[in-house]
Amino acid sequence: MSVALLWVVSPNLQLSNCFGFVDSVRDGNRLIYSSRLVCRDRSSMFNCRPKKGRKQKWNARSIKVPGISSMVASTVDELAAVSSEEKVYNVVLKQAALVKEQLMSSPDLDVNPDIVLPGSLGLLNEAYDRCGEVCAEYAKTFYLGTLLMTPERRRAIWAIYVWCRRTDELVDGPNASHITPTALDRWESRLEDLFRGRPFDMLDAALSDTVAKYRVDIQPFRDMIEGMRMDLRKSRYKNFDELYLYCYNVAGTVGLMSVPVMGIAPESEASPVSVFDAALALGIANQLTNILRDVGEEMSCARRGRVYLPQDELAQAGLSDDDIFAGKVTDKWRRFMKSQIKRARMFFDKAEKGVTELNAASRWPVYASLLLYRQILDEIEANDYNNFTKRAYVNKVKKMAALPTAYARSLIRPSKIPPLTKV
Numbered sequence: 001m002s003v004a005l006l007w008v009v010s011p012n013l014q015l016s017n018c019f020g021f022v023d024s025v026r027d028g029n030r031l032i033y034s035s036r037l038v039c040r041d042r043s044s045m046f047n048c049r050p051k052k053g054r055k056q057k058w059n060a061r062s063i064k065v066p067g068i069s070s071m072v073a074s075t076v077d078e079l080a081a082v083s084s085e086e087k088v089y090n091v092v093l094k095q096a097a098l099v100k101e102q103l104m105s106s107p108d109l110d111v112n113p114d115i116v117l118p119g120s121l122g123l124l125n126e127a128y129d130r131c132g133e134v135c136a137e138y139a140k141t142f143y144l145g146t147l148l149m150t151p152e153r154r155r156a157i158w159a160i161y162v163w164c165r166r167t168d169e170l171v172d173g174p175n176a177s178h179i180t181p182t183a184l185d186r187w188e189s190r191l192e193d194l195f196r197g198r199p200f201d202m203l204d205a206a207l208s209d210t211v212a213k214y215r216v217d218i219q220p221f222r223d224m225i226e227g228m229r230m231d232l233r234k235s236r237y238k239n240f241d242e243l244y245l246y247c248y249n250v251a252g253t254v255g256l257m258s259v260p261v262m263g264i265a266p267e268s269e270a271s272p273v274s275v276f277d278a279a280l281a282l283g284i285a286n287q288l289t290n291i292l293r294d295v296g297e298e299m300s301c302a303r304r305g306r307v308y309l310p311q312d313e314l315a316q317a318g319l320s321d322d323d324i325f326a327g328k329v330t331d332k333w334r335r336f337m338k339s340q341i342k343r344a345r346m347f348f349d350k351a352e353k354g355v356t357e358l359n360a361a362s363r364w365p366v367y368a369s370l371l372l373y374r375q376i377l378d379e380i381e382a383n384d385y386n387n388f389t390k391r392a393y394v395n396k397v398k399k400m401a402a403l404p405t406a407y408a409r410s411l412i413r414p415s416k417i418p419p420l421t422k423v
């Protein structure tokens with residue numbers, strides 16, 4: 001068995017330009033069996049397997065793979081590592097399995113019945129109301145969108161929102177400079193406690209109630225805290241694989257936390273895995289967009305000199321950190337930005353296909369957030385890629401114009417023929 005990075009030339013694959021971490025059986029230079037593939041178009045990497053029972057012919061080629069994705073590994077050790085996308089996909093599989101299990105055991109019940117201790121109902125309602133207020137304060141449009149959801153789901157989403165916001169504030173808020181890994185460990189043990197039904201404060205109590213009612217797993221929450229740890233220890237990302245993991249941790253996790261609450265439409269024929277995968281894609285797309293919008297801020301306001309761009313892709317474009325610090329929009333920069341924007345749009349496209357599969361009442365806020373966030377990419381283009389000194393900003397008129405579009409799209413029912421791969 002050996003491990004190699006390949007340029008695969010194969011008529012049996014949908015995408016001919018795949019490369020892979022391959023547990024392989026080799027015949028001289030020719031590979032005759034591979035167990036796992038990775039596509040250059042990373043969003044499709046799990047769809048690109050050879051047809052069963054057929055032996056593949058592989059042409060092993062150079063390690064350098066040009067293109068949007070540049071998960072270029074240079075040593076056998078790196079190749080042997082599991083890619084971030086694969087690690088994350090395992091979390092997706094687990095989340096989807098939980099939802100599936102519930103649908104099979106009690107198809108009409110996607111929410112566990114209330115367990116309310118005497119005298120606690122008033123306090124709980126108050127806790128949820130407070131979550132709603134925080135949400136309205138930080139994310140007005142999103143808050144308005146949640147008003148279309150059923151009251152139960154709406155307040156559960158508020159509780160998740162507030163926990164995410166508080167977690168993000170630890171490393172991004174006014175006290176960020178005092179936050180240590182130990183503080184994050186403490187935050188994590190609070191999380192474990194609230195999942196065990198022992199909340200620390202009233203906002204935690206709302207989430208504690210939510211996770212008892214819906215099949216929300218703790219793993220994405222833990223992973224978000226891990227993303228905050230990454231923020232403390234890391235200011236550069238070697239390649240897209242590293243950046244992907246960061247984006248999953250801080251934003252893809254939000255998608256995974258939200259789907260069990262938003263619910264999959266009963267009439268949907270898509271597999272839960274594909275819906276979670278789309279939700280993950282929306283988080284990744286949002287975070288990539290956030291990164292592209294904030295390039296100037298991240299490194300200047302010494303949000304501690306962070307550069308959330310794949311270093312290898314910068315180098316391939318003939319750019320370095322110094323170019324970013326200089327903040328000059330050159331043709332090289334424009335070309336580089338175009339490829340980054342293209343990748344973010346790919347993730348949005350993937351996410352869009354999943355929204356229809358959500359419960360009808362949950363679709364609108366998701367579409368609205370997708371359309372509004374995606375427009376930021378258009379604004380970066382409209383600013384001629386100057387994200388050093390100009391903040392890409394979607395004005396109120398454009399925002400308002402997106403809302404009816406989001407509403408109209410949210411009326412589309414899940415298609416009879418599943419638009420996404422069945423797993």
Ligand SMILES: CC(C)=CCC/C(C)=C/CC/C(C)=C/CC/C(C)=C/[C@@H]1[C@@H](COP(=O)(O)OP(=O)(O)O)[C@]1(C)CC/C=C(\C)CC/C=C(\C)CCC=C(C)C
Binds near residue numbers: 160250275354365
């Ligand atoms: C309807 C909807 C959008 C629901 C999600 C509600 C929710 C729980 C949001 C939490 C967001 C949050 C506070 C995350 C903490 C980390 C963070 C701040 C991430 C960045 C968000 C943008 O925030 P902002 O512009 O304020 O960034 P700054 O702090 O100023 O830097 C992120 C970029 C990511 C947020 C990720 C999402 C909203 C993912 C949403 C995905 C879904 C709801 C899944 C939808 C399902 C399908 C099938 C597509």
Ligand SMILES: [Mn+2]
Binds near residue numbers: 168
């Ligand atoms: Mn933030």
